[in-house]
Amino acid sequence: MNEIKMPTTRNAIGTFNVVFDAAVELFYKKGYHATTIANITQKAGVAAGTFYLYFPSKLSLYKHILTTFSHNIRKEIASKVSLKETRYEKEREGIKAFIEYAKQYPQMYNIIWESLYIDRQLFIDYYDSFAKRYILALEQAVINDEIRPLDTEVIAYTLMGITNFIGLKVVMDLGTRNDDIDYIVDVVMDMIDEGLFKKKKT
Amino acid sequence: MNEIKMPTTRNAIGTFNVVFDAAVELFYKKGYHATTIANITQKAGVAAGTFYLYFPSKLSLYKHILTTFSHNIRKEIASKVSLKETRYEKEREGIKAFIEYAKQYPQMYNIIWESLYIDRQLFIDYYDSFAKRYILALEQAVINDEIRPLDTEVIAYTLMGITNFIGLKVVMDLGTRNDDIDYIVDVVMDMIDEGLFKKKKT
DNA sequence: CTATAATATGAACAACCATTCAGTTTATGA
DNA sequence: TCATAAACTGAATGGTTGTTCATATTATAG
Incomplete structure (x- = not known):
């Protein structure tokens, strides 16, 4: 699947954006393949599972x-x-x-x-x-x-x-x-x- | 290390080139990260260990x-x-x-x-x-x-x-x-x- | 206030993969 | 021919990683 679930509440929008921004920075610095979900969630300051609330996969x-x-x-x-x-x-x-x-x-x-x-x-x-x-x-x-x-x-x-x-x-x-x-x-x-x-x- | 060991005998040169060509084709088709050593050696028709006779690493x-x-x-x-x-x-x-x-x-x-x-x-x-x-x-x-x-x-x-x-x-x-x-x-x-x-x- | 949905957690899992190594086969040169 | 070196094998290893899930917390609507 490819569909991203957009957040609805104010806090969730914040979380979404924090994850998004962390990924942009890491994809830039290390490249897509060298960046792990753990890297992204750590930089964003959220748990690994949180990632999958919004993005069904790394590719999406x-x-x-x-x-x-x-x-x-x-x-x-x-x-x-x-x-x-x-x-x-x-x-x-x-x-x-x-x-x-x-x-x-x-x-x-x-x-x-x-x-x-x-x-x-x-x-x-x-x-x-x-x-x-x-x-x-x-x-x-x-x-x-x-x-x-x-x-x-x-x-x-x-x-x-x-x-x-x-x-x-x-x-x-x-x-x-x-x-x-x-x-x-x-x-x-x-x-x-x-x-x-x-x-x-x- | 980065140093490649060039083969000396006729057969070994053949093996080296077969591995080289297989890698070129796979890096092209699937990209570097998505290509595994197993992919390369299989396509080249040699054992995994053979790879490391010539190349100290995938990166080299x-x-x-x-x-x-x-x-x-x-x-x-x-x-x-x-x-x-x-x-x-x-x-x-x-x-x-x-x-x-x-x-x-x-x-x-x-x-x-x-x-x-x-x-x-x-x-x-x-x-x-x-x-x-x-x-x-x-x-x-x-x-x-x-x-x-x-x-x-x-x-x-x-x-x-x-x-x-x-x-x-x-x-x-x-x-x-x-x-x-x-x-x-x-x-x-x-x-x-x-x-x-x-x-x-x- | 309370029931329900949304949001968040992080340990656990199953798959994958680069690399190693002990042992085998093949080539070489004396 | 035979000893030695070069070439080759492939199973085992140790580490990594994307994804899941049972559970917990927080927000919201009625």
Whole structure:
């Protein structure tokens, strides 16, 4: 079974959240498999049996966390992007919002990517549906004559790749240079806008 | 301990490789944690004890597989890129070689990314050193006036992100459209070269 | 106040698994 | 050929872990 039993009383809601938060922290630090129910309940300060009042299994808890993150990051990006007018500004805001969210919740990467080793279909569904929405937005931008008429599916994965790896660099503190988010996003947008290569004089 | 004992006799080399290959396949299909030594030795057709003749632990085998893949993919890319003259052609060849290698060894993604959940430092070292080499090549290209003088560290992660996610799309069969590698690489290169957005008439 | 449902406990269980080791078989080289 | 080393075996071990359950506590509605 997969169904989570949501608590009803005030105290029980507290317990639910304490368990949820403890699991997020431990899945992040040690990974899903290395985290035991005992670890989670100890950190949450409840008995082992309490866990099973709300979550029928360890896997169901993981799925619930994944769904929550997935929902939140999309909402965050959509909300910020909607404030911008042009596709250029929307693209810049989308990349920036993703990176900022990732920096605020560094657990996100671990938890989303780990789905590949827990249930591959979860991983595929996540990126597939993320891409589908992205493609819709890009196709509208093509119609509006804001971006060039390139294959939107390929472009969607290209832009997702950029965002994810730049986010990775920021969150994991890879590299040695300036890690100011606005600066980094500026560099990325410059490349996306003007291209990487020097133009030959015509 | 981490040290692998390499076999010396002809038969032993065969056994070593059979165990190695079985592990690659199982780590790919089920993930590292869900794969047991019993699974590996059964698939390889040897006794449990045989495993420990060559690998002092399950982790040491994983690390050896990771190192092998890491080495091979770099060699493959370096060899193909070295045949090209211009940075544009090198970049195109690099992306293409990566995707083709990933398609030939779909286990690579799982095994490299899973390092994040086995030993985070392995993951960081992998991308950090990959990026460092990339940066050197990009800096040379800036000096040669082949690419624009953008922050090479940011650009390295940008390009790595593109390559990895396009590779992911191809290997995992994400999306629904044309999956011809040359076609996909053409789209990516077009965007990298000419930019994503429509230029305003000046 | 009281009956009932919700919440919480933690010891116990059954399954699983990485690793060891005492003993056997096979290959090698002198 | 034969002694020795290398390769191999698989049952046993010791530890771990997800889940259950009988029992206890707390909250709530009537």
